[in-house]
Amino acid sequence: MLSNTPSNFSEQKVDEWLALAREFLRILALRKKDQFDRRVSVGDLLTERTDNAAAYGFGEGTTMYDNVLVRGDVRVGRNTWIGPGCILDGSGGVLEIGEWCSISAGAQIYTHHTVQRSISLGEKPIDCAPTRIGNGVYIGPNAVIQMGVTVGDRAIIGANSFVNRDVPPGARAFGSPAQIRCN
The missing domain is CATH 1.20.5 (Single alpha-helices involved in coiled-coils or other helix-helix interfaces)
Incomplete structure (x- = not known):
């Protein structure tokens, strides 16, 4: 038995x-x-990507794989694609993602970090700031966008990039840390 x-x-x-x-x-x-x-994973065999996004109140036409981690206050506009293995962290403030965005596999977007809390052995608080992704933004695979960053409309974030400062509309940001190149 x-x-x-x-x-x-x-x-x-x-x-x-x-x-x-x-x-x-x-x-x-x-x-x-x-x-x-x-x-796909078992979760994606049993669910539909549009239903996954709708369960979080994301915009019409938005799709999201079952294995996306969503925490806190995350708002996503219409017709955005959120790939597998992403982290959307709205636990430190609002994470706002616009319309017609592509968030590639493994991308991570944060509104908090615990650096100061860790190195102060808990004496300092968790750092928090809202993060905003504009409309028509492409975020490449495994890119990390740090808390408090604003990515302007129609910007491109390259694969494996670490974005720790604002990216203007239409700019391209590549590297770690990301270097910004404007059109």
Whole structure:
């Protein structure tokens, strides 16, 4: 008998259910592969990206993978795509993301950090500031946008960039720390 399992559940019954669940997930995975030519996590097999975004009150047409971490006050406009493995942190103030943005896989956008609290051994508070991403912004894979930053409309943030200061509208920011290049 399995530990911590009700006595009316035999190991055989649990194994049967597990086999059924695995077959169900296999069928869903094949369906997703046929529809979109992609392999996704179990959460994304069981949910729809538009429903995930709608559950947070994000704008119409916005999509978000199931494994996106959303904390605090995060507001997202219409028709924005939020890729897998992103962190949207509104725990230190409002995180506002505009319309028609692309937030690539693994991007992290913060409204707080704990640097001073850590190095002061808890004597100083967590630093917080709202962060704003404008309309039509592209944020590349694994980019990190620090708290308090404003990224202007139609800006581009390069892959693996660390953005710790404001980016003007239409500018391109690449590197760590990001260097800003205007059109």
